[in-house]
Amino acid sequence: MAEILERAQANSGSFYHFFDSKEALLLAVLDGYLEGLEPVIVRPAFARRRDPIDRVFAILQGYRERLVETGCRYGCPLGRLALEIEAENLPAHSRIAANFTAWIGAVRGCLEQARDRLPPGLDLDALATFVLTTMEGGVLQSRSSRRIEPFDQSVAQLRNYFACLTGEPSRLKKRGKRK
């Protein structure tokens, strides 16, 4: 709170004119993240690549850049809150879950576009969820070790999985070369 008021150059009296409580601000922030998903996360990534599977990895690349820019101090705010907020706080958790659902939905859209290159029975929801899992788990590990390797290794394995699924000649080298 102190930092927010400082950055806003406002006093606590002003803050409580607009928000009922600190809790209420948190919920508003979580709603804001949902609005920001498309313009901040998805659109810039999609602008870089046209191929739907490449777009999935372009989203992950965005998080990689956040890690690199911050010397691996970055932690996805939604991931942080998912683990930090007490489990009993349902309003917050349901908004976090809504953000994840939307994120997964964007990835799932890509996978549907690439459906003909993927095995017919594959569960696209599960695969899209797995992409988010890879991002969150990779960021978490890179943050704790201050090294980009855990994130890169995780994404490389996911990439290799996609290669297996699409029947590409999979890249099984010790160090997967960048395209």
Place this chain on the structure above:
Amino acid sequence: MAEILERAQANSGSFYHFFDSKEALLLAVLDGYLEGLEPVIVRPAFARRRDPIDRVFAILQGYRERLVETGCRYGCPLGRLALEIEAENLPAHSRIAANFTAWIGAVRGCLEQARDRLPPGLDLDALATFVLTTMEGGVLQSRSSRRIEPFDQSVAQLRNYFACLTGEPSRLKKRGKRK
């Protein structure tokens, strides 16, 4: 702190006889987790399965049980701390990273035993890291949504990846059937 003192039936004076600060306790706890890794996480899982790859998934199964037991309120304490503790707290983060390294080492040991079933050039460290990524990312999502599905879907995709790697007939059904 209040909860710790309450549970220990001790007073703050007693606490500060044994620990210099709340910080010092955190570091001791993180060292304790490292000691607990083998007896609490690894050994029970290995006792269930003999096949090295099955053992990897038995470890993940252990986390699944924690989720189910708590109605998906569980959050891996190390994962929570990795994202919650300020990045500047290096003593804490280096201990968290040490825990992750040891966890990955246990999985890596299994992968080495299964080396002949895996593609020759495969980076076993990267794959072991990816297993941890899957666990952490899956737990994180299941906690936020209070549903086991994100965890199960992630593990199912990882299982499918292993099937691809070992050349098993991969299970690409919408709902991967339980063994």
Place this chain on the structure above:
DNA sequence: GTCTATATACGGATAGAC
């Protein structure tokens, strides 16, 4: 709508007797 001032409570930590 924003300001100053302040209530209230809690957190981490300490003092010193026993």
Place this chain on the structure above:
DNA sequence: GTCTATCCGTATATAGAC
């Protein structure tokens, strides 16, 4: 080693003038 008592800073929130 443990107890009671307490300090001190900070955090969230409120009151009421302007």
